[in-house]
Amino acid sequence: xxxxxxxxxxxxxxxxxxxxxxxxxxxxxxxxxxxxxxxxxxxxxxxxxxxxxxxxxxxxxxxxxxxxxxxxxxxxxxxxxxxxxxxxxxxxxxxxxxxxxxxxxxxxxxxxxxxxxxxxxxxxxxxxxxxxxxxxxxxxxxxxxxxxxxxxxxxxxxxxxxxxxxxxxxxxxxxxxxxxxxxxxxxxxxxxxxxxxxxxxxxxxxxxxxxxxxxxxxxxxxxxxxxxxxxxxxxxxxxxxxxxxxxxxxxxxxxxxxxxxxxxxxxxxxxxxxxxxxxxxxxxxxxxxxxxxx
Amino acid sequence: xxxxxxxxxxxxxxxxxxxxxxxxxxxxxxxxxxxxxxxxxxxxxxxxxxxxxxxxxxxxxxxxxxxxxxxxxxxxxxxxxxxxxxxxxxxxxxxxxxxxxxxxxxxxxxxxxxxxxxxxxxxxxxxxxxxxxxxxxxxxxxxxxxxxxxxxxxxxxxxxxxxxxxxxxxxxxxxxxxxxxxxxxxxxxxxxxxxxxxxxxxxxxxxxxxxxxxxxxxxxxxxxxxxxxxxxxxxxxxxxxxxxxxxxxxxxxxxxxxxxxxxxxxxxxxxx
Numbered sequence: 001x002x003x004x005x006x007x008x009x010x011x012x013x014x015x016x017x018x019x020x021x022x023x024x025x026x027x028x029x030x031x032x033x034x035x036x037x038x039x040x041x042x043x044x045x046x047x048x049x050x051x052x053x054x055x056x057x058x059x060x061x062x063x064x065x066x067x068x069x070x071x072x073x074x075x076x077x078x079x080x081x082x083x084x085x086x087x088x089x090x091x092x093x094x095x096x097x098x099x100x101x102x103x104x105x106x107x108x109x110x111x112x113x114x115x116x117x118x119x120x121x122x123x124x125x126x127x128x129x130x131x132x133x134x135x136x137x138x139x140x141x142x143x144x145x146x147x148x149x150x151x152x153x154x155x156x157x158x159x160x161x162x163x164x165x166x167x168x169x170x171x172x173x174x175x176x177x178x179x180x181x182x183x184x185x186x187x188x189x190x191x192x193x194x195x196x197x198x199x200x201x202x203x204x205x206x207x208x209x210x211x212x213x214x215x216x217x218x219x220x221x222x223x224x225x226x227x228x229x230x231x232x233x234x235x236x237x238x239x240x241x242x243x244x245x246x247x248x249x250x251x252x253x254x255x256x257x258x259x260x261x262x263x264x265x266x267x268x269x270x271x272x273x274x275x276x277x278x279x280x281x282x283x284x285x286x287x288x289x290x291x292x293x294x
Numbered sequence: 295x296x297x298x299x300x301x302x303x304x305x306x307x308x309x310x311x312x313x314x315x316x317x318x319x320x321x322x323x324x325x326x327x328x329x330x331x332x333x334x335x336x337x338x339x340x341x342x343x344x345x346x347x348x349x350x351x352x353x354x355x356x357x358x359x360x361x362x363x364x365x366x367x368x369x370x371x372x373x374x375x376x377x378x379x380x381x382x383x384x385x386x387x388x389x390x391x392x393x394x395x396x397x398x399x400x401x402x403x404x405x406x407x408x409x410x411x412x413x414x415x416x417x418x419x420x421x422x423x424x425x426x427x428x429x430x431x432x433x434x435x436x437x438x439x440x441x442x443x444x445x446x447x448x449x450x451x452x453x454x455x456x457x458x459x460x461x462x463x464x465x466x467x468x469x470x471x472x473x474x475x476x477x478x479x480x481x482x483x484x485x486x487x488x489x490x491x492x493x494x495x496x497x498x499x500x501x502x503x504x505x506x507x508x509x510x511x512x513x514x515x516x517x518x519x520x521x522x523x524x525x526x527x528x529x530x531x532x533x534x535x536x537x538x539x540x541x542x543x544x545x546x547x548x549x550x551x552x553x554x555x556x557x558x559x560x561x562x563x564x565x566x
Binding site for chain 2: 054055056078080084086090093097101105106
């Protein structure tokens with residue numbers, strides 16, 4: 001296989017004392033759909049904007065399609081499609097004019113009409129951004145990012161603010177692109193979106209990668225069940241892969257009625273929340289240590 | 295999705311041309327630009343011309359005739375400097391510039407398209423102003439060497455205005471401040487540079503202040519094109535001062551270029 005689409009090694013981005021990205025390592029092979037998942041302020045967009053060549057990094061090595069994006073060339077730009085986080089409400093060009101202009105910048109662009117159809121904007125081809133809904137503008141942004149037939153696509157929080165129906169449509173659109181070998185890096189704070197679209201998910205919190213796995217792998221982490229009960233007036237918890245066996249043993253040694261007995265299978269969301277929660281605790285602990293030593 | 299092969303590989307020229315068309319559409323479809331930048335000098339020419347038009351300034355030159363070159367000069371400043379500074383500041387604030395930067399469009403093609411758009415708008419604007427002047431206020435078209443003077447004053451004035459406009463867009467911290475800061479600045483120059491008032495009739499110290507900035511020289515250069523030769527004696531220095539005009543405009547252009555190159559950024563100031 002060829003070199004990876006993206007290589008990140010020891011990436012740091014500091015704003016004064018704030019470590020927005022705090023030592024990130026990642027490799028994304030070509031053709032993969034990768035989701036960077038995390039809460040607001042976790043460092044997702046900072047990382048993506050460094051990869052897009054918009055931000056300088058404090059330290060670390062980064063390569064996108066074999067090029068350091070900090071030294072992006074126009075040739076490199078023609079191989080990369082970018083959908084920024086915000087959407088353009090202004091602008092005097094109609095959807096089809098904007099796409100036609102964008103297509104003229106690339107050597108082998110996708111067709112304007114096909115692109116409009118793919119994002120469901122055929123009816124709105126003659127509309128300007130001001131008369132499109134937020135979701136429609138976002139779909140036009142996707143079309144603009146894909147029109148140049150890029151090898152690498154960045155989608156920064158593509159569905160934030162979408163209603164569930166619009167998000168489903170967006171997912172269908174992305175699935176239609178992934179087939180032709182395009183590498184996609186998307187950021188999201190929706191777990192179900194990452195689960196649905198991505199080959200692999202990187203969970204990022206406080207600027208660090210706290211988990212890197214396939215959706216199935218992450219779900220497997222949720223396999224352990226949590227048994228909760230009260231014994232001698234104390235609430236106790238046991239996490240176990242074999243809750244039935246554990247219950248049998250618990251019942252055997254406890255003849256009386258067990259108070260507050262509960263068996264819970266954590267969802268993927270519980271796994272996610274615990275991961276980002278741990279990261280928040282770790283960084284809070286570090287802050288306390290730093291303050292103590294200061 | 296099926297493949298559509300483009301018939302041609304994009305070149306610098308084709309991308310500049312394509313961007314020029316986009317810039318012209320953006321300008322002509324923005325009401326503020328059309329009203330306050332494009333039509334404003336014409337409205338002022340008609341207004342001042344009908345109010346003060348008959349007054350004679352010097353030997354057979356009416357105020358309306360004096361006002362025409364002033365309006366042409368400030369049209370160049372409006373379109374190049376004010377409009378460009380504000381529109382680029384807005385585009386930077388709204389991430390429109392960042393979007394441009396995300397495409398393979400070369401920066402030189404982007405600026406070439408902007409400058410060409412300014413030139414195109416200015417040419418149409420000046421043609422309309424001259425047509426109004428000729429039709430209503432007995433203005434005369436330049437002859438012979440007048441066209442040559444017009445051409446270099448116009449090109450040098452536009453060059454200085456556009457580079458200063460791009461430079462100013464970076465110095466302004468945000469788009470909201472842009473028009474609030476630039477409008478009074480341009481108004482001050484218009485009052486002191488021989489546009490709204492006759493240059494020789496304002497206090498000498500204000501003349502000196504105005505003489506630092508390009509508009510005074512641009513207006514004087516345009517007067518040398520559109521007013522009779524006899525008016526030259528009525529200028530503050532008794533001369534059209536062509537060499538000095540070329541030098542001052544060129545210096546401002548170079549200053550604008552240096553500041554532009556050093557300060558221009560595609561992203562917001564807080565976005566790094």
